[in-house]
Amino acid sequence: MKYCIYLKKKVPEVSFSSEEHIFPAGIGGIQKLPMEYVSHECNNAFSAMELSFMRNSLIALPRQFYGPGKRGNLNPKNATKSKVSLIDGESNPNEIKFGYISLGKPYLISQIKVNIKGNYHFLSDTSLGDEVKQVSGFLKKLGKYNGKHTLYQDERLTQDEFILGVHDGKWYLALNHKQHEPQIKNFIMNSLENTLENQTARKGTEQVKVFQTIEFDETFYRVCAKIIFNYLAFVKGQDFVLKECFNPIRHWIVNGGENNFVTLSGQKINMPISYPEKAHKLFIIQDRNSLRGLISFYGDHFETLINLCDDFDGVLGLDGFICDWQNRQELRLIDYISNYTSH
Structure with missing residues (x-):
């Protein structure tokens, strides 16, 4: 009988075209309920809830250290990644940068640390490939930057500094205080791209600390x-x-x-x-x-x-x-x- 066990509704009020896992697939669940148990509408709503559960709750920490990856995939290439966050070096806590955790290891994303008075440093991770190509790739993406980003505030940055990074098609901006965001966005849009063509990638080998927010x-x-x-x-x-x-x-x-x-x-x-x-x-x-x-x-x-x-x-x-x-x-x-x- 097609009757949603959560909404207590039947066809045509709801439809049944997807299956609900017992444990979410994203943490390794395999077994599903029969399709006629949970409506497609309810399953869609649960998907958003499960995504938050896996990325933002207590579960996010062991999942990014041990796995599994997307939809329960156990291939290390598809391992779960933490959210991009600001990390700092053990030897120099003020040397902050953007990175993420995968299987317990920190990785840097492609990013530029800028002092608008003249200093520019491109940072990336050697696992991302050839350094020159990384800079070139960053510049191409920067040319399409439209001002949309996830904003981070950190008082270790001065008012003249910011970090701009990109990962999986999303931009991340770190600055001293959000009140400086309009000025820095204007600088990025109008000045930054032309200053980077001779930059080479700088990479670090020190241990890092990663700070994440768990909801x-x-x-x-x-x-x-x-x-x-x-x-x-x-x-x-x-x-x-x-x-x-x-x-x-x-x-x-x-x-x-x-x-x-x-x-x-x-x-x-x-x-x-x-x-x-x-x-x-x-x-x-x-x-x-x-x-x-x-x-x-x-x-x-x-x-x-x-x-x-x-x-x-x-x-x-x-x-x-x-x-x-x-x-x-x-x-x-x-x-x-x-x-x-x-x-």
Whole structure:
């Protein structure tokens, strides 16, 4: 039956043309729900929420160190990258520059550090290829610069300094204070390109520190709840999760609002078995009329407790799901225990 388990709507109010993963594909999830469980409209809304979950929440840090890459890809060439941010050198903290993290290693993006009174330094990463070609490529992109950029403020830059970088078609500008932005934008548009033709790339080999901003908002909690709810639908079926007792958490997952459902707990399910080192895990537990979900990521990290409902009428034993994303394998807890004890 084509009936969205989140919106409680049927065709023609909603359409069904895409499938929902239990764990998001971007952190290695494989198993999907049947297409008729989650509407395309709902799936699209969840995609934006999951993108924020993977790029901006607690999950962003281990993901950019360990992976996986886009859509769960394990090829190092497609490894997850952190957001571009300002990094500084260990030996000279004032030598800031634009870079990102991939598989635990910092990389510089193509950038120019400018003092508008006369000093110019082009910086890049040797992994990006030939230095002369990098400068040439930067100049070509600079010729198409339209003044749109992501702005960073840093007091270590003087009022006459700025850094302009480009990566994956996006521009990044760092300056002392945003009040200087109009002046610097005008300088970039009218003066900068003609001054760079004889520049060569400067590269550093020192260790760097990377400073990133992690958002800790309801997106992380709502995605955790959605993962648990998806799994409950996967094992118990569509009719089960359409019960009225799940309406409050269903509404909150879709619409947000006051969080009365999810908390970081530090709680673990202790079993005499070992799990893959960096696997994601979820468990569902019944306590009288309450159903609880427990989820952790990258091993026993970010343990989060989800209150599914407090008026459950029925019996549901301990259940769980293991996402061993490094080996591209997912198993229900009962199957994982069976495989574990047979070896």
